[in-house]
Amino acid sequence: MSEQQIVLASRPEGRPTRDTFRYETIELDALKADQVLVETLYISVDPYMRGRMNDARSYSQPFELDAPIQGGVVARVVESTSDLLTVGDTVVGMLDWATKSVVDAKQVRKIDATLAPVSTALGVLGMTGMTAYFGLLDIGNPQPGETVVVSAAAGAVGSIVGQIAKIKGARVVGIAGSAEKIQYLKEELGFDEVINYKTEQIGEALDRTCPDGIDVYFENVGGAIGDAVLDRLNPFARVPVCGAISGYNEQADLGPRVQSKLIIARARMQGFLVGDYGKRFKEAAEQLGQWVSNGELKYEETIFEGFEQVPDAFLGLFDGSNTGKLLVKL
Amino acid sequence: MSEQQIVLASRPEGRPTRDTFRYETIELDALKADQVLVETLYISVDPYMRGRMNDARSYSQPFELDAPIQGGVVARVVESTSDLLTVGDTVVGMLDWATKSVVDAKQVRKIDATLAPVSTALGVLGMTGMTAYFGLLDIGNPQPGETVVVSAAAGAVGSIVGQIAKIKGARVVGIAGSAEKIQYLKEELGFDEVINYKTEQIGEALDRTCPDGIDVYFENVGGAIGDAVLDRLNPFARVPVCGAISGYNEQADLGPRVQSKLIIARARMQGFLVGDYGKRFKEAAEQLGQWVSNGELKYEETIFEGFEQVPDAFLGLFDGSNTGKLLVKL
Numbered sequence: 001m002s003e004q005q006i007v008l009a010s011r012p013e014g015r016p017t018r019d020t021f022r023y024e025t026i027e028l029d030a031l032k033a034d035q036v037l038v039e040t041l042y043i044s045v046d047p048y049m050r051g052r053m054n055d056a057r058s059y060s061q062p063f064e065l066d067a068p069i070q071g072g073v074v075a076r077v078v079e080s081t082s083d084l085l086t087v088g089d090t091v092v093g094m095l096d097w098a099t100k101s102v103v104d105a106k107q108v109r110k111i112d113a114t115l116a117p118v119s120t121a122l123g124v125l126g127m128t129g130m131t132a133y134f135g136l137l138d139i140g141n142p143q144p145g146e147t148v149v150v151s152a153a154a155g156a157v158g159s160i161v162g163q164i165a166k167i168k169g170a171r172v173v174g175i176a177g178s179a180e181k182i183q184y185l186k187e188e189l190g191f192d193e194v195i196n197y198k199t200e201q202i203g204e205a206l207d208r209t210c211p212d213g214i215d216v217y218f219e220n221v222g223g224a225i226g227d228a229v230l231d232r233l234n235p236f237a238r239v240p241v242c243g244a245i246s247g248y249n250e251q252a253d254l255g256p257r258v259q260s261k262l263i264i265a266r267a268r269m270q271g272f273l274v275g276d277y278g279k280r281f282k283e284a285a286e287q288l289g290q291w292v293s294n295g296e297l298k299y300e301e302t303i304f305e306g307f308e309q310v311p312d313a314f315l316g317l318f319d320g321s322n323t324g325k326l327l328v329k330l
Numbered sequence: 331m332s333e334q335q336i337v338l339a340s341r342p343e344g345r346p347t348r349d350t351f352r353y354e355t356i357e358l359d360a361l362k363a364d365q366v367l368v369e370t371l372y373i374s375v376d377p378y379m380r381g382r383m384n385d386a387r388s389y390s391q392p393f394e395l396d397a398p399i400q401g402g403v404v405a406r407v408v409e410s411t412s413d414l415l416t417v418g419d420t421v422v423g424m425l426d427w428a429t430k431s432v433v434d435a436k437q438v439r440k441i442d443a444t445l446a447p448v449s450t451a452l453g454v455l456g457m458t459g460m461t462a463y464f465g466l467l468d469i470g471n472p473q474p475g476e477t478v479v480v481s482a483a484a485g486a487v488g489s490i491v492g493q494i495a496k497i498k499g500a501r502v503v504g505i506a507g508s509a510e511k512i513q514y515l516k517e518e519l520g521f522d523e524v525i526n527y528k529t530e531q532i533g534e535a536l537d538r539t540c541p542d543g544i545d546v547y548f549e550n551v552g553g554a555i556g557d558a559v560l561d562r563l564n565p566f567a568r569v570p571v572c573g574a575i576s577g578y579n580e581q582a583d584l585g586p587r588v589q590s591k592l593i594i595a596r597a598r599m600q601g602f603l604v605g606d607y608g609k610r611f612k613e614a615a616e617q618l619g620q621w622v623s624n625g626e627l628k629y630e631e632t633i634f635e636g637f638e639q640v641p642d643a644f645l646g647l648f649d650g651s652n653t654g655k656l657l658v659k660l
Contacts, residue, residue, distance in 0.1 A: 004336065011526055015409055019469070044387055051590075051594075066533070102491065146640065165428070167424070219589060222587055222589040222590070226587070226589060227587075241589050241592045241593055242593070243589075244587065244589035244590045244594070246591065247587055247589065247590055248590075252586065253586060253587045253590070254584050254586060254587070255584065255585075255587045256582065256584060257552055257553070257556070257557075257574065257583045257584070257585045257588075258584060258587075258588055258599070259549055259552040259571050259573075259574035259599075260574045260583070261555060261575065261576075261601075262571045262599060262601030263571055263572070263573070263574065263601035263602070264601070265601060266600075266601050266602055266606060267600070267601055268598060268600040268601075269588070269589075269592055269598070269599045269600075270596075270598040270599075271589070271591075271592030271593035271594070271595060271596050271597055271598075272593070272599070273593070273596055276596060290656070296437075298561055306481075
């Protein structure tokens with residue numbers, strides 16, 4: 001049976017297209033000691049991966065041209081030469097976009113498939129959930145009664161951010177881009193206010209929904225939405241900067257400079273990567289798992305079916321169509 | 331003898347001009363209980379005052395049209411109905427731009443004229459020095475061997491920032507705009523490297539002078555200089571945002587958005603006002619006084635002579651001509 005992988009065919013200028021990707025048939029190596037052959041179950045597509053497609057200084061190494069793209073993958077062990085893993089185990093790790101892979105056993109982490117659907121290891125109980133957890137709590141530090149604004153609020157990270165902020169007693173205002181998302185955030189997730197940035201004037205909508213100003217802004221998008229929120233920060237506001245998806249495909253992402261805004265509000269903007277919190281992953285996983293199991297933290301998944309759907313799933317990140325975590329099931 | 335004051339004649343659009351100001355003759359009220367009549371000795375002109383000339387949300391109240399402009403003033407008590415102050419005392423406070431003022435004694439603070447020239451109460455031992463102290467140490471937190479970049483490095487705050495960073499063992503790179511300033515920073519203040527942004531390409535100059543990247547950027551100017559520095563931040567860099575003088579007179583201060591830069595570097599940008607550190611002024615004043623007295627901390631003053639020079643002194647803040655603290659001596 002022939003296996004396949006997806007390589008970076010060309011570095012996109014602006015928004016990626018299907019030509020960014022190329023499918024290749026692969027020959028898998030025989031297992032060496034302490035390795036496993038895994039069969040991919042779920043592939044995670046994430047906005048940060050756009051940055052790795054550039055050949056530029058970034059927070060992680062650029063993907064190599066003509067080499068497999070790597071990302072979060074949940075897989076099942078089908079062969080093992082390792083004492084750590086046996087056939088049938090479910091694992092998660094940063095693996096090639098491929099139908100099967102041979103990897104060192106230490107490169108993946110076993111997950112307990114009886115606790116929660118295994119796809120959650122890529123979402124609410126994985127890097128996505130931890131990104132929300134550390135960015136909001138460590139940098140944003142919302143206090144009861146404060147106003148927390150989150151952009152891309154119906155996205156994988158944003159939807160968790162808003163719910164954790166609610167758990168912490170904050171007033172939560174979400175920004176999203178469709179009537180369905182607005183309804184989901186308000187009715188399913190209990191956001192206090194929701195703004196549809198496609199149908200409302202963002203500045204006016206923020207004034208209306210945040211009459212007491214903004215204490216925490218969890219930044220996922222940048223662009224004109226970020227500009228408008230940064231104009232309305234309260235004194236000593238905190239702005240965890242998780243993403244800026246509106247600028248990822250821009251050649252020159254120009255906007256009003258923030259220096260004066262930060263002085264006026266004495267505000268703090270701080271970029272972060274979930275990987276920097278490695279020592280506290282256990283704490284976050286336990287807390288997130290508890291919130292999910294007691295029903296305080298809900299999650300949504302948008303699942304594409306089939307390995308041939310991976311490029312379309314990735315491109316879907318940039319058209320605002322997904323709710324919750326975007327995954328491809330093989 | 332008739333006394334004079336300077337009022338805000340019009341709100342400037344863009345750069346202030348002499349028409350921004352108007353001189354008026356004033357009648358001083360008789361002293362009530364616990365007041366003093368003071369004669370102005372030194373008036374401080376500071377970039378932040380430009381912000382108060384706008385009728386917009388800002389960190390301090392806008393100046394009122396046709397009302398006296400207020401700022402840092404050193405004055406001598408010439409009449410007193412207060413037990414706290416006697417005739418001949420030298421005081422500092424936020425007072426009207428006027429040749430004489432009647433104020434509540436509690437509105438000013440007595441300074442010891444035997445310790446240092448009284449003008450230093452407006453500069454290195456006053457708000458200027460404390461702005462450098464808290465912004466650099468509390469937010470920037472430079473570590474020995476780290477690279478600290480400071481813009482407007484020959485200015486009142488910048489020159490103190492660079493010297494404190496040196497005291498803390500950091501490598502200091504200053505950005506300034508004239509050959510005289512460059513020479514002063516390098517030869518008098520001991521900066522490790524200095525960039526003349528008017529004659530050098532800022533990006534190339536930063537690459538040359540900061541081969542190990544930038545750990546702390548003390549932001550005084552914003553604009554294209556800030557943009558270039560923010561492109562070169564090391565992981566976990568800190569950016570205390572003190573000022574953005576290049577944008578103060580702009581209608582639309584556009585530049586590359588910072589969100590992606592902050593994520594890439596996991597960097598923190600934080601605006602601050604010295605007034606927020608009131609509880610620690612004593613600590614700062616003692617430490618700054620000690621550094622000045624033992625010769626580790628030098629300061630420069632550019633002094634205009636005469637009350638009629640106040641507008642020109644203020645306008646001089648924006649043409650980059652001053653070195654050190656800009657004062658008017660009456």
